[in-house]
Amino acid sequence: MKPSPKILVVFTATGKQGGSVINYVLNHPELSRQYKIRAVTRVPSKPAAQALQERGVEVVKADLFDKKSIDAALSGAHTVFANIATSFDESVYPKEMLQGKNLADAAVAAGVQYIIYSTLPHTREVSDGKHAHADAFNVKADIEGYIRSLPIKSAIFAPSMFYQDFYQMFFVPKRQDDGTFTIFSVVSPDSGIYCFDVVGDTGKFVGAILAEPDKFKGKTLCAGADFCTHEEIAEMISKATGKTVRYKQVSVDEFDHIIPSTHSRITADVMLFLEEHGYFGPEAKERVAWSTNHIHDKLTTFEEFLQKNPLHLE
Ligand SMILES: NC(=O)c1ccc[n+]([C@@H]2O[C@H](COP(=O)([O-])OP(=O)(O)OC[C@H]3O[C@@H](n4cnc5c(N)ncnc54)[C@H](OP(=O)(O)O)[C@@H]3O)[C@@H](O)[C@H]2O)c1
Numbered sequence: 001m002k003p004s005p006k007i008l009v010v011f012t013a014t015g016k017q018g019g020s021v022i023n024y025v026l027n028h029p030e031l032s033r034q035y036k037i038r039a040v041t042r043v044p045s046k047p048a049a050q051a052l053q054e055r056g057v058e059v060v061k062a063d064l065f066d067k068k069s070i071d072a073a074l075s076g077a078h079t080v081f082a083n084i085a086t087s088f089d090e091s092v093y094p095k096e097m098l099q100g101k102n103l104a105d106a107a108v109a110a111g112v113q114y115i116i117y118s119t120l121p122h123t124r125e126v127s128d129g130k131h132a133h134a135d136a137f138n139v140k141a142d143i144e145g146y147i148r149s150l151p152i153k154s155a156i157f158a159p160s161m162f163y164q165d166f167y168q169m170f171f172v173p174k175r176q177d178d179g180t181f182t183i184f185s186v187v188s189p190d191s192g193i194y195c196f197d198v199v200g201d202t203g204k205f206v207g208a209i210l211a212e213p214d215k216f217k218g219k220t221l222c223a224g225a226d227f228c229t230h231e232e233i234a235e236m237i238s239k240a241t242g243k244t245v246r247y248k249q250v251s252v253d254e255f256d257h258i259i260p261s262t263h264s265r266i267t268a269d270v271m272l273f274l275e276e277h278g279y280f281g282p283e284a285k286e287r288v289a290w291s292t293n294h295i296h297d298k299l300t301t302f303e304e305f306l307q308k309n310p311l312h313l314e
Pocket of ligand 1: 014040041062161
């Protein structure tokens, strides 16, 4: 008799990382036999959740602030993909810690075998207190520590900057009076950053863990498909769009003025942290190479991403 598929519960299923994991598993001949996906959303009637249902995915309603709903979502589950959305406000740390603990504790209580957790570096600890304010990063690292302390097997997925960040919000090239475009940030033009296609490629890392969970137990897969300087990023966008795109380094105050947002100062602090410490710490290059060598699919370069996803600058 064939073993019945293991239930894989995917949080943030209607979002970028969770959606990528679901796509990868559904399209993978082996993993789609081994795992039955249960997609979590707060709003099962939303189009993204309906689309999953139409592809045969079980969709359940749960909210990471609501313990009872998490217990129900995890009933009978074998593996969990645990990603938590950031709420950019003053209480980001306690809010996200509560969601992380709710999820991890419920997984242990439900007898879940394995958690794959999406993390970020601890900017305060890594920088010895210099970059202390990026609670949206620090809380993810602290939740990772909490999960590692629990009696449950786990592996960590560590995403770098999303290529998608250059299509929206802070880093989208801004039109100047002369018709050219500028990407503004606080780091030097020749400072490099790891980045990747969160939608296309998250599943490639998480899928490798799902295929060989024991091999990756306690390990971290760092997703960094491309390492580009900010100047190179501007050049690649210029080439892909046919528009003149430049990179301009500005002060934190200027950045806050150019991109007024409740979290532009924190974003600036994060970018300075990444410039000084890299995304994955002092052995970033080795960690990224190890991770890339342990997955089974080719990753998307930024140039390929720009070709596949035309960026319309207006
Ligand atoms: N931007 C970057 O460069 C970057 C780099 C590395 C890591 N990250 C991290 O990536 C994370 C976001 O991941 P993403 O981009 O994949 O997410 P996303 O596309 O923004 O989607 C967020 C998802 O979270 C779900 N959600 C929100 N609140 C929830 C709650 N209370 N309970 C259950 N589900 C909830 C939403 O689902 P429903 O609405 O359907 O419930 C939605 O699917 C952030 O925490 C960020 O820090 C970002």
